[in-house]
Amino acid sequence: EPEVTQTPSHQVTQMGQEVILRCVPISNHLYFYWYRQILGQKVEFLVSFYNNEISEKSEIFDDQFSVERPDGSNFTLKIRSTKLEDSAMYFCASSWDGRYEQYFGPGTRLTVT
C-alpha cells in the first residue's frame, strides 16, 4: 500500500541553524501539506501546496519557513534559523483531491537545542 515517507525520523540541531525536512508524498497525489505538533499539543496546520505553489498557509508559517518540491517526488520544509520553540513533530501529508482524504507520514521529530 502506498504511503508517505519522511526523513530523517529525528533531527537535532542548534538554535540558529537551518534545517530541511524531507517528505516523499504518495506518487499520484497532487496536494501536499506540512503540519507540526508540539509535544502534548494539537496538530497545527502550517502550509498546503498545489501546482508548485503555496495554496494556503497559517500564521505560524512566517518568513523563516519555506517549502519546495525540487523534483517529481520530494516535498521539503526548510526552517532558515531555528528557534527553541520550533522543537516539535513535523508531519507531511498528501492528498489526491485536496478535499476528503489526507495521508500522513510518520513524522520528523525536530529538537532544537
Place this chain on the structure above:
Amino acid sequence: TQLLEQSPQFLSIQEGENLTVYCNSSSVFSSLQWYRQEPGEGPVLLVTVVTGGEVKKLKRLTFQFGDARKDSSLHITAAQPGDTGLYLCAGELKDNFNKFYFGSGTKLNVKP
C-alpha cells in the same frame, strides 16, 4: 479559542462499553475528518464526512456530521482494548479551501 472543540478530553472505559466523542464548532465546515493517532506516529484517517446529516459506519465505529455542518460525533459500540488511542477530528472551513484545523483530541483508554 479553539475552532474545533473535542470532548471529552479523556475517556477510560471497560471493554464492551459503548462511547461517544464529540467535535463541535461555531463555524461551518465543508468537510470533517476523523483520525486516530498512536504515540509518536502520524494521524491515520478513519473517515471523512461531507454532507450535513451524513452517517458513516466503519465496523463498530459510527460517524455523524451535524445537519448544519458545525459538529460531528464518533460512536464506538462494544469498545475493545485495540480501540485505545487518540481520536482527532479535523475540518476544512466552508470558505477556506485546503486549510485544515484540528481539534485537541480525545484520549481513549479501553480496559480489558
